[in-house]
Amino acid sequence: xxxxxxxxxxxxxxxxxxxxxxxxxxxxxxxxxxxxxxxxxxxxxxxxxxxxxxxxxxxxxxxxxxxxxxxxxxxxxxxxxxxxxxxxxxxxxxxxxxxxxxxxxxxxxxxxxxxxxxxxxxxxxxxxxxxxxxxxxxxxxxxxxxxxxxxxxxxxxxxxxxxxxxxxxxxxxxxxxxxxxxxxxxxxxxxxxxxxxxxxxxxxxxxxxxxxxxxxxxxxxxxxxxxxxxxxxxxxxxxxxxxxxxxx
Numbered sequence: 001x002x003x004x005x006x007x008x009x010x011x012x013x014x015x016x017x018x019x020x021x022x023x024x025x026x027x028x029x030x031x032x033x034x035x036x037x038x039x040x041x042x043x044x045x046x047x048x049x050x051x052x053x054x055x056x057x058x059x060x061x062x063x064x065x066x067x068x069x070x071x072x073x074x075x076x077x078x079x080x081x082x083x084x085x086x087x088x089x090x091x092x093x094x095x096x097x098x099x100x101x102x103x104x105x106x107x108x109x110x111x112x113x114x115x116x117x118x119x120x121x122x123x124x125x126x127x128x129x130x131x132x133x134x135x136x137x138x139x140x141x142x143x144x145x146x147x148x149x150x151x152x153x154x155x156x157x158x159x160x161x162x163x164x165x166x167x168x169x170x171x172x173x174x175x176x177x178x179x180x181x182x183x184x185x186x187x188x189x190x191x192x193x194x195x196x197x198x199x200x201x202x203x204x205x206x207x208x209x210x211x212x213x214x215x216x217x218x219x220x221x222x223x224x225x226x227x228x229x230x231x232x233x234x235x236x237x238x239x240x241x242x243x244x245x246x247x248x
Contacts, residue, residue, distance in 0.1 A: 009150050009154050012087075012147075012150055013150060013151075016085075016145040016146060016147060017145055019090050020089040020093050020144065022093065022097070023097050024096075026096075026097060026100050027096060027100060030100050030103070031185060031187075031188070032125060034105065035103050035105035035195075036101070036103065037105055038101050038102075039104075043104055045193060048104040048105070048106050048194055049106070049194065051102075052104055055098070055099040056198065056201040056205075058099070059096060059099050060201075060205050062092065062095045063209075066088050066091060068212075069216065075087075081149065082152070083149075084146070085146015085147070085148075085149060086146045086147060089146050104194060108192060109191070110192065110193065110196060112190045112191075121187050121189045122189065124187045125184060125187035127183075128180045128183040128184045128187060131176065131179075131180040131183070132180050132181075134168055134169055135169050136177070137168065138165075138167050141162065164221045164224055166242065170232070171232070171241035173233050173235060173236065173237040174228065174232050174234050174235075175234060178206050178235060179236070179237065181206060185199050185203065186203075206235075207235070210234060210235060214229070
């Protein structure tokens with residue numbers, strides 16, 4: 001019916017914003033305070049670690065599979081391309097919330113920082129959040145929840161492709177959002193066994209995901225991106241920044 005088709009874009013925007021933004025907010029709280037402790041399954045340490053590892057792997061598989069262009073080409077048979085970004089956000093938000101709600105906390109603590117070191121780590125955590133905001137601002141039109149194609153359709157316009165621009169933190173590192181994510185993950189004054197497992201798994205996933213994304217970016221921007229690779233580090237900003245620029 002016509003009225004259903006009219007409300008679908010609005011529903012997609014609402015669900016993507018709520019689940020995408022909500023799950024990210026809960027993740028930030030999790031990274032700051034540790035396990036939320038919402039459900040206790042009564043597992044011993046080996047069971048806790050095995051369960052938490054399965055939760056991580058479930059999120060990694062869903063997230064990495066659905067972001068691939070080959071998957072989206074198959075998905076277009078069922079979901080129009082302009083809704084795929086929002087659909088991906090909704091699915092990722094649900095799986096991430098499941099991970100955070102069902103995450104099991106270990107009573108075994110490896111390291112606890114005290115005093116000035118604890119405050120220093122907390123300060124780095126908030127600096128990393130500021131780095132996220134800086135990185136998104138440098139992109140100009142960062143579409144965190146995949147809404148731009150839907151908004152363009154509602155306005156009757158064509159979505160503009162994102163240009164390859166080198167500015168802000170992208171002069172220092174090719175993937176500053178991932179870099180600041182790693183800083184957030186490790187800016188924790190207390191390392192329990194489950195938190196160390198989370199950090200190791202997510203660090204490995206970020207590195208692997210970055211390398212896979214590099215292939216897509218080379219395919220999209222060609223020699224301009226290869227030249228960028230030669231000048232700017234992938235994840236760790238160990239060189240002086242390059243001059244800003246834009247490549248078509």
